[in-house]
Amino acid sequence: MARYKSICQFVQFAGIILISQVFTACGQTNSSRVNKTEINPDAAIQKTDAEWKKQLSPDQYYVLRQKGTEEPYSGKLLLNKEKGVYKCAACGNELFTDEMKFDSHCGWPSFDREISGGKIKTLEDNSHGMQRLEIQCAKCGGHLGHLFDDGPTKTGMRYCVNSLSLDFVNEKELNKAATKSASLDTLTLGGGCFWCVEAVYEMLDGVEKVESGYSGGAGANPTYKEVCTGTTGHAEVVQITYDNTKTSLEEILKVFFTVHDPTTLNRQGNDAGTQYRSVVFYRNEKQRQATQNIIDLLNKEKVYPKPIVTQVVPFKAFYEAEDYHQDYYNLNKEEPYCQMVIQPKIEKFEKVFKDKIKKQ
Numbered sequence: 629m630a631r632y633k634s635i636c637q638f639v640q641f642a643g644i645i646l647i648s649q650v651f652t653a654c655g656q657t658n659s660s661r662v663n664k665t666e667i668n669p670d671a672a673i674q675k676t677d678a679e680w681k682k683q684l685s686p687d688q689y690y691v692l693r694q695k696g697t698e699e700p701y702s703g704k705l706l707l708n709k710e711k712g713v714y715k716c717a718a719c720g721n722e723l724f725t726d727e728m729k730f731d732s733h734c735g736w737p738s739f740d741r742e743i744s745g746g747k748i749k750t751l752e753d754n755s756h757g758m759q760r761l762e763i764q765c766a767k768c769g770g771h772l773g774h775l776f777d778d779g780p781t782k783t784g785m786r787y788c789v790n791s792l793s794l795d796f797v798n799e800k801e802l803n804k805a806a807t808k809s810a811s812l813d814t815l816t817l818g819g820g821c822f823w824c825v826e827a828v829y830e831m832l833d834g835v836e837k838v839e840s841g842y843s844g845g846a847g848a849n850p851t852y853k854e855v856c857t858g859t860t861g862h863a864e865v866v867q868i869t870y871d872n873t874k875t876s877l878e879e880i881l882k883v884f885f886t887v888h889d890p891t892t893l894n895r896q897g898n899d900a901g902t903q904y905r906s907v908v909f910y911r912n913e914k915q916r917q918a919t920q921n922i923i924d925l926l927n928k929e930k931v932y933p934k935p936i937v938t939q940v941v942p943f944k945a946f947y948e949a950e951d952y953h954q955d956y957y958n959l960n961k962e963e964p965y966c967q968m969v970i971q972p973k974i975e976k977f978e979k980v981f982k983d984k985i986k987k988q
């Protein structure tokens with residue numbers, strides 16, 4: 629508590645204006661923990677206490693989830709003047725920019741406004757005999773600090789925020805992330821059992837992420853069991869996020885039409901049912917056209933002895949499959965299905981696309 633003592637001494641010395649600022653600021657003692665049930669139950673991100681504890685440092689957990697307050701003048705972002713964005717440290721929600729920050733001399737990072745779009749939620753806080761407005765991240769319910777109407781800029785507002793509730797991303801890092809995301813694209817494909825298709829794309833150079841899931845049916849968030857009945861209309865699919873500077877839409881599609889049989893209606897080998905149908909869910913005209921071009925070419929050249937039956941339909945929604953389906957082949961290589969069904973597809977892929985395989 630030595631820190632508080634020195635601040636009190638400083639405040640006494642500095643006079644009444646600073647005293648009023650400090651006492652109307654976020655300042656609370658360690659006895660100020662508020663019952664966790666008051667954390668916003670409407671937040672989109674809901675995690676258990678154990679999950680938050682695992683994700684956050686003990687200090688962050690104390691502030692964000694127990695509504696604690698860091699000691700004044702202790703936060704690493706208090707004096708930060710770099711250009712960039714301040715995000716919620718618990719969920720990454722972008723809350724403030726450098727242009728909104730000002731020196732309030734209250735001991736905590738202060739902002740005169742928030743990034744618009746309902747990113748911050750205000751709640752009445754009548755604890756400690758004071759009437760204050762608490763501010764929470766609207767996305768995860770994390771406690772940020774308090775909002776006061778004594779700001780010195782034209783907004784008249786002062787968002788008094790704990791450094792521990794914030795992550796700062798500087799301009800250089802933001803530009804790097806923007807360039808990266810501009811070169812990424814996503815395509816959703818169904819080519820029979822998603823374990824097989826996922827295993828192949830994970831090896832392709834330029835593929836950033838492959839997720840197994842369900843698309844094209846009625847109803848949200850189906851389970852594997854429901855999809856397996858064939859009555860929900862969903863297909864087993866993989867959602868591929870790839871880097872256009874390292875691979876291309878055409879290459880993603882070439883791999884697709886090589887490693888599965890696009891001529892068997894609602895079937896891949898012994899796997900039968902509409903959930904195993906061959907389908908491309910396009911997100912834009914470019915994806916639709918590229919898919920149709922390859923299908924036309926394969927039909928024209930009679931690459932397969934029978935006509936292509938692959939559906940080309942607009943993308944609506946993707947529902948991620950249960951955890952145990954993700955990366956199934958790599959985690960279950962000894963399983964007979966992996967050896968008999970997936971392994972031959974991988975070998976075919978390796979043979980045809982040997983120059984395109986990720987270097988480990």
Ligand SMILES: [Zn+2]
Nearest residue numbers: 716719765768
């Ligand atoms: Zn948050």
